[in-house]
Amino acid sequence: MTTNDYAPEHRPRLRWAQHAPEVYKTMVRLDAAAGQGLDATLRELVKIRASQINHCAFCLDMHTKDALAAGESVERIVQLSAWEESRHFYTEKELAALELTEAVTVLTDGFVADEVYERAAKHFDETELAQLIAAITVINAWNRFGVTTRAVPGHYRPGQHK
Numbered sequence: 001m002t003t004n005d006y007a008p009e010h011r012p013r014l015r016w017a018q019h020a021p022e023v024y025k026t027m028v029r030l031d032a033a034a035g036q037g038l039d040a041t042l043r044e045l046v047k048i049r050a051s052q053i054n055h056c057a058f059c060l061d062m063h064t065k066d067a068l069a070a071g072e073s074v075e076r077i078v079q080l081s082a083w084e085e086s087r088h089f090y091t092e093k094e095l096a097a098l099e100l101t102e103a104v105t106v107l108t109d110g111f112v113a114d115e116v117y118e119r120a121a122k123h124f125d126e127t128e129l130a131q132l133i134a135a136i137t138v139i140n141a142w143n144r145f146g147v148t149t150r151a152v153p154g155h156y157r158p159g160q161h162k
Contacts, residue, residue: 014149027141028161034134037127040070042097045080045090046132047139049098050105052081054143058151062161069158093123097132104136 017024035043044067051059064077079086083098090098100120103112124132145151 009152009154010150012150012152016145016149027138027145030134031138031142034131034138037131038135041067041072042094043135044070044072045076045094046097046101046135048077048080049083049101050136050139051143053102053105054140054147056143056146056151057153058146058156059139059143061153062156065156065158096120096123100132101136104133105140 044063047063048060048067051063067077068074076089079089080098083090083095087095096119099116100112103116120132121129
């Protein structure tokens with residue numbers, strides 16, 4: 001199969017970063033601040049999982065490539081969308097972070113359940129937990145920019161936006 005056999009690439013609706021450069025720069029700084037003190041692999045797993053839930057193809061492309069470049073296994077990335085059935089691929093700390101990621105990302109009940117928060121609090125000290133919540137919140141914001149403007153996946157190179 002050649003690339004000519006694939007569907008044509010869509011065009012983005014809006015190159016929002018060009019039209020709101022201060023917002024973009026602030027988001028980049030916020031993203032860097034939110035990730036401080038968190039394990040890089042955990043951070044990428046959280047970003048991938050939130051992006052899967054939010055259907056952000058651009059962020060999935062970016063964060064799977066960054067995770068692979070950082071040494072994450074293909075197997076763990078592939079299993080991430082079914083992490084509850086694939087628990088044995090992850091540490092208890094990672095599982096608590098993934099559960100919190102889902103709870104923060106999907107607020108259909110209007111809140112994060114106490115049990116979910118308490119499980120995360122058992123594995124993260126208060127500073128780490130604050131950073132984790134910030135990282136989850138920031139990737140959700142990035143996802144909303146990506147899906148709203150139809151950012152085009154497939155062109156990202158690992159570390160490109162660092």
